[in-house]
Amino acid sequence: MKYLFILNDAPYGTERSYNALRLARNLLKKGVGQVELKVFLLGDAVACAKAGQKVPQGFYNIGDMLGMVCRAGGQIAACGTCMDARGIAAADLIDGVNRGTLDELTEWALWSDKEFVF
Numbered sequence: 001m002k003y004l005f006i007l008n009d010a011p012y013g014t015e016r017s018y019n020a021l022r023l024a025r026n027l028l029k030k031g032v033g034q035v036e037l038k039v040f041l042l043g044d045a046v047a048c049a050k051a052g053q054k055v056p057q058g059f060y061n062i063g064d065m066l067g068m069v070c071r072a073g074g075q076i077a078a079c080g081t082c083m084d085a086r087g088i089a090a091a092d093l094i095d096g097v098n099r100g101t102l103d104e105l106t107e108w109a110l111w112s113d114k115e116f117v118f
Helices: 016-030 043-049 062-071 080-085 102-111
Strands: 002-007 036-041 075-079 097-100 114-117
Touching: 002 016, 002 102, 016 036, 016 062, 036 043, 036 062, 036 097, 036 102, 043 062, 043 075, 043 080, 062 075, 075 080, 075 102, 080 097
Parallel strands: 002 036, 002 114, 036 075, 075 097
Antiparallel strands: none
């Protein structure tokens, strides 16, 4: 099964991005060999992929969670227009996250069997 996750919320302040990545990680873990998964970060969610996030001890780190999705075989892109609007350069992104485009998101939507929007 092919899943597309579209995240819109900032990494902290709400738990939408956190919960989306929890589900994405669990799908990859439980569906080993059967699941293909892509995550597209839009709007404030592009900050989820900012490298060097420092959070209080015991608090989740969205950047680390994205890295776990990448290492489990997920593909992640951050909207380039949204990055520009927030002053985030491609060099600022964690390893495994690429600068994406609306055309790429469109292709991913056509590719997927199911979409989750957070």
